[in-house]
Amino acid sequence: MLRIPLNGSSEQLTSLRALQQAFAQVCNALAPLVQESRCWNRVTLHHLAYKLLREKFPAMGSQMVCNAIxxxxxxxxxxxxxxASPFNLTRLGDKPLPLLRFTDTCPVYFDRHTLSVKAGQLSMYTLDGRIRFHLALQPGDEASFHEKKLREIVLSRTAADGFELSFLFLMPGEGEEVPLAAEQDLGEIPEYVMVEEAT
Structure with missing residues (x-):
């Protein structure tokens, strides 16, 4: 994984905060469907919700809606x-699924359509159009973008209220799906999501 801090202007950081907030809204619009249908398969969710989400959030680009799904x-x-999750299906049994609520500081996922790196320049989608950052990449890091396949690109808020990008590259022989163990070592619920138990 490669982590890169984004040192942008105040206007750029404002754009990223607005995107993060809008991304959370799309996630929160989808979460009740997951709760009701007990389905979170990415492809099935896309078929169930993509059109509705695009209609409800016209300002959000089509690919960013896919990334929210x-x-x-x-x-x-x-x-x-x-x-290790306290809300694991085997623990819940027949009880209704709890509802997930994404905070305004949830990670934003990007892909090759919404973010690109070329010659030390980063170009990324926002609600205000694309914004660009200069990246001071080491030669080995630059080579990773050309030689390896990206699995995930994640924009996260830092403790100092800035932003950083994480690039997760596929290792040789790895599939696209991220193993659960790799996502969260202890099964802890991420800080950016609240779980509301059904009453």
Missing amino acids: YSVSRTSRLVYQHP
């Missing part, structure tokens, strides 16, 4: 399937 699928998998 991925985020909800990934987080649901962790909350409902990880053996």
